Amino acid sequence: MRGNASTSRALNRRLILNLLRNRGPISRAELALATGLSPAAVTFVVTELMDDALVIEREAMSSANGRRPIPVDINYEAHLALGFKLNRDNIACVLTDLATTPLATLEAEVAETTPEGMIHAIEHTIPRLLTEARRDEKDIMGIGVSIPGEVDPQKGLCLQSPRFGWRDLPFAEMLAERVHAPVWIDDDVNAFAIAQKLFGAGRNHRNFAALAIGTGIGCSLVLNGEIYHGSNSSAGKLGHITSIPGGALCECGRRGCLMAHAAEPAMLDEYQRRKGAPTSRTAFAAAVDSGDETALTIVGEAGARIGRHLADLVNLFDPEVIIVGGEAVQFGDALLTPLRSAMEEFLFFSRPELLTDWVPSSWARGAAALATQSIFDFERSPSG
Ligand SMILES: [Zn+2]
Known part of the structure; x- marks a missing residue:
């Protein structure tokens, strides 16, 4: 029973968050109408999401005939995601909010394409990105890394990357141990597609x-x-x-x-x-x-x-x-x-x-979206 209750809670959270992502700020009453959930259930889930700082109340539009219902929205600014797109000579790095809007970007040189070399470079960029965006480490909700090659995102495993000479590498776990944050990995093109799906032309x-x-x-x-x-x-x-x-x-x-x-x-x-x-x-x-x-x-x-x-x-x-x-x-x-x-x-x-898609930062934003999508999709769990 407990399992079922927590699953339906997770489903309702996902339902409401995705509706807000697609439609923008709307009132609790409109949420109930659009989801088919009872007003009480919507209020319950929204309160819980507000406690997690995932949802926020925006300002109600004033109208001639009195008070308007308060719209709720995703609290995009409250959480941060880091995205790293691994290349042969460099790593494209980005710090984004939940809407994958870049807050700071940089390109880190890579001395060698060994897993150690990549992890070392990633570790060193994190404080630099946070300083540039003037944000705090505690707001980081996750890290996404996109890798050219075959990647099993569920297991956090790079099955192979001919470009880097990697094979059966538990990269997500290796990085999570060093950065102490949840890590998601995927193939770089899938990461690009996820960013398009969440907030791009594929929305x-x-x-x-x-x-x-x-x-x-x-x-x-x-x-x-x-x-x-x-x-x-x-x-x-x-x-x-x-x-x-x-x-x-x-x-x-x-x-x-x-x-x-x-x-x-x-x-x-x-x-x-x-x-x-x-x-x-x-x-x-x-x-x-x-x-x-x-x-x-x-x-x-x-x-x-x-x-x-x-x-x-x-x-x-x-x-x-x-x-x-x-x-x-x-x-x-x-x-x-x-x-x-x-x-x-x-x-x-x-x-x-x-x-x-002309946006030059799409690759790295895609990597960051690997982390932010976990909020919109309860099925996927990170390493770390
Ligand atoms: Zn080939």
């Missing part, structure tokens, strides 16, 4: 795909409002679909993967090959910007290649929209126009809209 969609193009390529699927992880935490690995059999060597050790031919490093390699001289990523981006024909051709070819495979994904899963993010969106129409038209060419029936 009002039950089914959508979140495509990220950067060092790798991934396409996370949100099906019926939940991330689809697959049976081995390896769903959505669009970047490892074979695009050219026997083609270029991929970081996963196989040949011809889409990312080995169309992710940013592949574009840069191809540019250097055609120009016959070494180039930096910045110089390549500048070449795209200035309309350099070779650079535009390469970005266009990559876009078309991604678009063709994306069409297959749409034909299989029929998402309402596709949200595109990642570093490569800065190439803008040079990438997105060929991507869109190749996708259109190979679509069977449904024609989802392609939305672009």
